[in-house]
Amino acid sequence: MKTVRIIPRLDIKGPNLVKGIHLEGLRALGKPYDFAKHYYDCGADELLLMDVVASLYERNSLHDIITETAKNNFIPTTVGGGIRTVDDIKNILRAGADKVCLNTAAIKNPQFIREASRKFGSSTIVVAIEAIEDNGKYLAYTDNGREYTGLDVFEWAQQIEELGAGELVITSVDKEGTGNGFDTELISKINKLVTIPVIAHGGAGKKEDVINLIKSSPISAVMISSIFHYDYIQSNKSMVSSLEGNLQFLKQKTRINKLNPCSIIDLKNELKKNNINCR
């Protein structure tokens, strides 16, 4: 059998779970632990925790959140954001993560992917590509789509595989947070190009977007944040734990028009109805 994994993505800034659009304009939504616990109970296949400002400030401060989240959550947890050295990886794994997700440091020094996968095993090393379309070309960016690198996304994807990464996350920054649906062309092309599993991210606004994507390309996993987060917020009172972050959004209780929130359970039921295998 082949099943597709559904991976909730938790973007974290300081003590808060946040969400932006095009990886920018972050809004605080609540405590990461509450969301992680809820997603575990709903049948999430994995979790991704991303420290979204770590690369900017050259810090990685998620250790306490990782340990709290990994405790009693018996599914794989991947952690990304600001990972620059073998010691960073070691510390994150010790805190309770199962895999790490690299981006900026991997682009600055591609040999870091080789070093990390030799040391920790390929299956522990996930590399993320932040793709932005520019005049018909897809280019890889770093630091949440801020930093131009000039790297061609497809060449970079092949290089990532050759260097020994075990999985690849492809984020379409143009679609991310918009709810406009996935960039199926980009994702399908990447998926055909590499033999390692590909995780698609950026643009899910409703269940049908996920189904359309999987029908257009046999990807290994889908990473989703907005539609799950807003579903959880609508059904629960979420607590924002500190002053850090933009809290206006939560206070106003507005919602994004294009999003049609649903739970992981709803999504998986819909996948099964469409003959797409999942746990």
Next chain:
Amino acid sequence: MKKGKKNVVIIDYQLGNLFSVKQACNFIGISAIVSSNKDDILAADALILPGVGAFIQAMANLKKLDLCDAIKQKVHEGTPIFGICLGLQLLFTKSEEFGDGNGLDLISGTVKKFPNKLKNRDIKVPHIMWNQIYTQNKPWKESPLKDLNNFDFMYFIHSYYVEPTNSNCILTTTNYDEIEFCSSVIQKNIFATQFHPEKSSNKGITIYENWALINNLI
């Protein structure tokens, strides 16, 4: 309850992440210690051999730490051992990874790599997904899988799989994109899984609990 009295050792050979294995043990009431020390292993009531990564590197580390003979001795004496993922593979005779890699040879068989292509189809490797475990003919009722249903989902993350010489030890098989492989084994005091029970939600934790109960560890 004799909670905490039994001496369970998670063997640390400096590869992979032992945190989640320890967490699962804590959760079901085993206070396991993580150790690279031969004397700890020799004194253990039960052993867990986890691991993620490369077979050759793992065997090199076990040799460097002088643990191979201690593990073999304990298994021959009848001490329960629970192998997970790479820990399952290490129990076998040899791996075809980089040609010549000898394992602990506690179960006869070979460790093989998934092909990237099969009948002109591309196969994604590593096999990273929740996949089903099912029985060919072996009942689960005496094994740690006893409370599970045939075709339950478990979490897999691996590029290699084991091919036992004697199919009697095969407890479950799994089908990945039309490749059927052995996903767990049982042979006397040895129980080992290719999947990660500690990453397989409640059902996976049940496997830990049953293993501990069967071996009177809790």
